[in-house]
Amino acid sequence: xxxxxxPTDFSDGSLSACRYALAMFPATDHHITLLHAYVExxxxxxxxxxxxxxxxxxxxxxxxxxxxRLRDEMGASEPVPATKVVMGLLPAVINDTCxxxxxxxxxxxxxxxxxxx
Numbered sequence: 001x002x003x004x005x006x007p008t009d010f011s012d013g014s015l016s017a018c019r020y021a022l023a024m025f026p027a028t029d030h031h032i033t034l035l036h037a038y039v040e041x042x043x044x045x046x047x048x049x050x051x052x053x054x055x056x057x058x059x060x061x062x063x064x065x066x067x068x069r070l071r072d073e074m075g076a077s078e079p080v081p082a083t084k085v086v087m088g089l090l091p092a093v094i095n096d097t098c099x100x101x102x103x104x105x106x107x108x109x110x111x112x113x114x115x116x117x
Contacts, residue, residue: 002104003031006081007094010036010066013109018070018081021107032081033101036063037093059085 006021008014021032038059063083071080086093097103 001030003033003102005033005035005094005097005101005103005106007035007037007090007106007108008063008066010062011109015066015069015073017107017109019073022074022078022081024107025105027079027081033097033103034063034067034081034083035093035097036066036083036085037088037090038085039089040087056085056087 002025004021004025006014006018008018018034025032036059038055040055063085067080067083071078084097086097088096094106098106
């Protein structure tokens with residue numbers, strides 16, 4: 001069983017990458033993790049803790065919406081990929097996740113909503 005990592009920014013391009021990953025490597029036979037990284041607030045803001053909490057909550061909520069879109073396309077009988085939302089820069093978060101979770105393959109789109117994918 002291989003472990004696939006699918007970074008997402010919740011864009012249509014990310015959804016296409018998820019579709020591709022699931023078509024090539026069904027979740028019934030492989031472990032698939034959807035990963036979203038968000039950037040921490042700039043230092044110096046007085047409401048930094050509140051902004052971080054809001055950014056995290058917004059990212060978790062967006063991930064739930066993304067999984068729902070994917071689930072609606074896949075059908076209820078298919079297993080849902082695992083999800084992970086992490087604060088940090090995307091390249092570092094991908095590297096850390098690959099090391100910690102022993103990822104075998106990364107599947108990602110070439111154009112994302114924010115330009116970081």
